[in-house]
Amino acid sequence: MSEVSHGYGSEQIRVLPFDxxxxxxxxxxxxxxxxxxxxxxxILVAVLGHALHPAAAVAAPHVPQAHAEVHADxxxxxxxxxxxxxxASGPPAPGYFGSLLGPQRWLxxxxxxLSARTVVQVWRDGVGFRQELTRLRPAHPPQRYTGxxxxxxxxxxxxxxxxxxPGAAIARHIDPQDLHEPACGPLAAHGRPPIRDLRTPPPG
Structure with a gap:
């Protein structure tokens, strides 16, 4: 009597691309x-929070400076x-799908x-590079500009x-403490990174 295998084989495993x-x-x-x-x-909290706690490969030891602006819902x-x-005069090493976003900025x-359009701008000592993405896929190679x-x-x-x-929107109030992990200690040690909401206030 032959045995019937109910396990998974390698042919049943599919590794999805990151996006x-x-x-x-x-x-x-x-x-x-x-x-x-x-x-x-x-999503906003995660991206800004990650900017405040960068990977060592991105930021030398210092108090990171980061802020956010909300332009629409x-x-x-x-x-x-x-x-x-x-x-020194070129863009960072290519990241996901050749974009300016690499694993150090995975969030x-x-x-x-999850974005219809993302614009990435990076600069160092006056030399900048800009790239537009559609769902993380580059619309064009990095373009140099004066940063x-x-x-x-x-x-x-x-x-x-x-x-x-329908109706999903970025909240109009975000607690700054949500940007930090408990291990960060008192919020005052990091300051309060500004989150500016530039939307028109709701009526009433």
């Missing part, structure tokens, strides 16, 4: 599913003072997957309205 994995299971990255109207808020910008290492990359002094990264996200439930 497909994020869209199928956003909860693995942001803790909420696509049907949850709080997901846009959680599904549109926000995060800017910080870090940039991944790269040639920003996950946010880009600001010092180092920095600016990420502009337009979340994909077809992905989120």
């Amino acid at each position: 497909e994995a994020v869209r199928h299971r956003p909860g693995m990255y942001f803790g909420l599913g696509p049907a949850d109207p709080r997901l846009p808020t959680r 599904l549109v926000f910008v995060v800017e910080d003072d870090q940039v991944a290492a790269g040639p 920003a990359a996950a946010a880009a997957v 600001g002094t010092g180092t920095g990264t600016r990420l502009s996200f337009t979340l994909d309205p077809t992905y989120f439930p």
Whole structure:
């Protein structure tokens, strides 16, 4: 009598590309599913929180400077003072799918997957590079421009309205403490990174 195997073989295992994995299971990255109207808020909190706690490969030991602006219910910008290492006059090493977002910014990359459009700008000592992404896939190679002094990264996200439930929007109040882990200690040690809401206040 032959044995029947009920196990899984390698032919049954499919490894999803990063962008497909994020869209199928956003909860693995942001803790909420696509049907949850709080997901846009959680994405902003995750990206800004990660900018405040950067990987050592991105930021030398210092108190990171980062802030966010909310321009519309599904549109926000995060800017910080870090940039991944790269040639002195060239862009950082290519990241996901050849984009300017590498593994050191995996949460920003996950946010880009859920965005209809993302604009990435990085600069170091006056030399900047800009790239537009559609769901993390580059629309073009990095384009050089004259950047600001010092180092920095600016990420502009337009979340994909077809992905989120009707009425989903970034919350108008976000507790700064949500940007930090308990191990960070008192919030005062980090300051209060500004989250500016530039939307028109609701009536009443």
